[in-house]
Amino acid sequence: MQRPAPASLAESEDDWRRYLEGDTPNGWMIQRSAMTEALASGRPMYLLHTTKDIAAIRTSGELYVSTGCLVGALYCSPLARQREGWRPHNLGAYLMQTKPSTTPMIFEVIPDAPIPTKGVDYLHLGAIHLRTYLRYQSLLTRAENDQLDRAVRAGLSAAAVFLDTALRNAAGSATAAREFIDQLAAAVPAVPFLGYLYFEVLSEYLMLHSTTPETKKYAQVGELNNWLYKRLAFAAVDGMHQLFDLARFHPRHQQLVQLIDGVEPALAPGVAEYVRRRLSHLFARTALHPSQDTASVTFQGADLSTLRHVAPGLIGQMFFRELRYMQRYRQLYHCFEKAKALEAWAYWNHERIPTPFNGILPKGEIGIHPVYPRSAVRVWTAKRDSNGFLHPAQEVTAVFTPHLASWWAPPRHREWKTTPDPLPAHQTPVEGISA
Numbered sequence: 001m002q003r004p005a006p007a008s009l010a011e012s013e014d015d016w017r018r019y020l021e022g023d024t025p026n027g028w029m030i031q032r033s034a035m036t037e038a039l040a041s042g043r044p045m046y047l048l049h050t051t052k053d054i055a056a057i058r059t060s061g062e063l064y065v066s067t068g069c070l071v072g073a074l075y076c077s078p079l080a081r082q083r084e085g086w087r088p089h090n091l092g093a094y095l096m097q098t099k100p101s102t103t104p105m106i107f108e109v110i111p112d113a114p115i116p117t118k119g120v121d122y123l124h125l126g127a128i129h130l131r132t133y134l135r136y137q138s139l140l141t142r143a144e145n146d147q148l149d150r151a152v153r154a155g156l157s158a159a160a161v162f163l164d165t166a167l168r169n170a171a172g173s174a175t176a177a178r179e180f181i182d183q184l185a186a187a188v189p190a191v192p193f194l195g196y197l198y199f200e201v202l203s204e205y206l207m208l209h210s211t212t213p214e215t216k217k218y219a220q221v222g223e224l225n226n227w228l229y230k231r232l233a234f235a236a237v238d239g240m241h242q243l244f245d246l247a248r249f250h251p252r253h254q255q256l257v258q259l260i261d262g263v264e265p266a267l268a269p270g271v272a273e274y275v276r277r278r279l280s281h282l283f284a285r286t287a288l289h290p291s292q293d294t295a296s297v298t299f300q301g302a303d304l305s306t307l308r309h310v311a312p313g314l315i316g317q318m319f320f321r322e323l324r325y326m327q328r329y330r331q332l333y334h335c336f337e338k339a340k341a342l343e344a345w346a347y348w349n350h351e352r353i354p355t356p357f358n359g360i361l362p363k364g365e366i367g368i369h370p371v372y373p374r375s376a377v378r379v380w381t382a383k384r385d386s387n388g389f390l391h392p393a394q395e396v397t398a399v400f401t402p403h404l405a406s407w408w409a410p411p412r413h414r415e416w417k418t419t420p421d422p423l424p425a426h427q428t429p430v431e432g433i434s435a
Contacts, residue, residue, distance in 0.1 A: 073367025119359010
């Protein structure tokens, strides 16, 4: 079942789905990746998780989950059982290679039935972010609420021209690709959500269109190539390996073409036009309420109270990301994030989903739902052999609990400032992944 869409879109979701699945070299994996086939089989799932806290898990006997693109699930990647051992998905191989100080863990999840292949698209969580903020804004002081309002208004004002440009392009206009990309890059610091949208569009472009020998090797086992967008991110932003923060991802046109050329030269000529079309479409879909008409909405001169109804997806994403700059967000983190996790857990139970995945593309980001009542879970630490295969080492006696790990990673700094504010705009950075 598709989400309802605002009116006047030049290309429908069906149009895009037919193109992505049928006209790209790797689009067949949207429906038939190894991971989606494993979910639909109803057989036990085997997943890799890496942790820095194996001693704490053993001592407490409890497993906590984290927030991020999976809302409130234990972040994992698939494992394939072979004669030589458990073969990690290429995303898992990447995680182990880049996080050598972590302990790999093998999870066995035995579902009660075939699992619906319904992914979690964090780009569409804006309305939930807004609803959660409005429900719990009494936890903030008046000064803090005023700070958030000012920051969101200032961001909207600074980026309004580009936001309108994106909507007009979604409705059929065709801004020159170079001009569009440069306007997008300038708008990201004011509206950080655009950096996430920008990066996801490029990740999709690379994974679906790539034809390198490496990509073909992964496709033979039903896997999209995750190394492509990882290389892109690290080449685009200094220090991204320390804090994966897509609010800092905003390459201008010339840099974008150079970046794609450095990842896969054959894909460089078409990237800017693809971003123009695809990002415009996704922006309208994720930002606007489905009751709206894409061709008639404008952000220029619109007041915030109106935009909360017209574009709840965008306003929610903006409030969510501004919250994380606040001095007290470390203390408030669990209040806001647990509320969203509870909604996700209830939905997954209703839909009979014990292992939700990040559904922008089935690229291997899959989680374990901590309070699914109808599946059994076992877990072992793992040893990795010289060929990269994993082998169970020691079973861990631990159970999932409906708690979020104390995981919090604000951006290192703000590249764009609103008017001076009595509350600090950032805190000491904490290593982690920004979602």
